[in-house]
Amino acid sequence: MASGTAAMENAAWIDCEKIDQLLHQHIRVLVSVDGSDQSSCAFEWVLHGFTQSDRETDLLIVHYYDDTKEYLPPKWRRNAIQADAEAKCTSYLVSKRYAISVRQRSPGVKIGVLLCQDIKDQGTSFCVMGFAGRKGKDRHIIGSNVLEVMQRGKCSCVVFKEADPSKLPLKRPAKFVVSTGLNPAATKAFIDALRLSRPGDHIHVVYIRPYLEPHSKESRVTQAIRHKYDSIFEGMQDAAAWPSGKMVKFKDRIVKLVFAPQGINEGIAQALVRYANNFEADFVMVGTNVLRVEKGKPPLGSVSLQIVMEFPGNCVVSSFNPDTDAAVTAK
Incomplete structure (x- = not known):
């Protein structure tokens, strides 16, 4: 039993040395702004929260315009x-940081x-975007540009559904829910939660226990x-x-491992979203393999996509690249 558990754990692990590199590497954030309420809210969060807590973060604000759209x-x-x-x-950053x-x-x-x-040219760590874009009046329809970045951007994507800046976790601890499982992409999601968090923030790592598991x-x-x-x-x-002792840098985060029960006739995504809603999470983290x-x-x-679509708050799709993020091979 012990050896089998160890093998399963190794299959989901990222090498400790690589975790240290990911946690301490320079963060480059790209924010796509288009004037929509969601992208503006995302910009506010990056500017007033994330970049203020990590003074080494570089910020690139990007806007693409079309002069033919005179009706805007x-x-x-x-x-x-x-x-x-x-x-x-x-007003908030020195010129060399943005x-x-x-x-x-x-x-x-x-x-x-x-x-x-x-994203490729800048070596972007996180791309921050509004969920629906200008055309998306329905909060449940994801924007085509967001899908394109998720599909080919090869960086973690912070997708904002919140459109009211007053609800941002700027003057209070943020709440993160990390959807986890036995895969390295889920581990990368937890690493990204640490990187995006500030001292005092709450991070709940949630595994949905199958309904039939006693x-x-x-x-x-x-x-x-x-x-x-x-x-x-x-x-x-x-x-x-x-091994390196460097993880203590994040000791001021409030972390918790949660085994949330799956309800009868309830899918894994539904159970995760239910937990996140009850916890009043600001961000839900899911991992994906870029390959x-x-x-x-x-x-x-399918489960991660359902979580992103059904959770009413902001989501982070953490990008895991086996070629660069060095997962340990199961023995």
């Missing part, structure tokens, strides 16, 4: 968006494709997940419990 309302036009971005950045790129959209090329090129007898999967995160959490509190698309699969698995 004033706040969606190039000059208004650029002026707003410049005013806010100069750049504003306002460029004309290439005819016939989707903005999502242009953003993917920006509480009196944990499955090997449940045991492996428990052991995996117990080791990480111990390393966050005690430098001697982590899915190259194998002809959708950018997100």
Whole structure:
């Protein structure tokens, strides 16, 4: 039993040295602004929260405009968006920490494709976007540019559904829910939660226990997940419990491993969303393997996609690349 659990755990693990590199590497954030309420709210969160807590973060604000769209309302036009971005950045950041790129959209090329090129050129860590874009009046219909970035951007994508800046976790601790399982992409989602969080923030790592799994007898999967995160959490509190001792940098985060029950006639995604709603989470984190698309699969698995679509709050799709994020091979 023990050896089987260890093998399952290794299959879902990212090498400790690589975790240290991911947690301490320079963060580059790209924010796509288009004048919509959701993208504006995303910009506010990055500017007033994330970049203020991590003074080493570099910020690139990107806007692509189309001069043929003369019908756009004033706040969606190039000059208004650029002026707003410049005013806010100069008020809160020194000039060396940000750049504003306002460029004309290439005819016939989707903005999502242009953003993917920006992500590649800048070595972006996180791309922050509004969920629906300008055309998406329905909060349950994801924007095409967001899908393009998820599919080909090869960086973690922070997708904002919140449109009211007053509800942002700027003057209170943020709440993160990480959907976990025995796969390295889920581990990457937890790493991203640590990177996006501030001291005092709450991070709940949630595994949905199958409805038929008895509480009196944990499955090997449940045991492996428990052991995996117990080791990480111990390393966050005690430098001697982590090979490099660097995890203690995040000891001021409030972390918790939760085994949430799956209800009868309830899917895994529904159970996760139910937990996140009850917890009043600000962000739900899901992981995805970037090589899915190259194998002809959708950018997100069915459960992760359902979580992103059904959770009413903001979501983070954490990008895991086996070629660069160095998962340990199961023995």
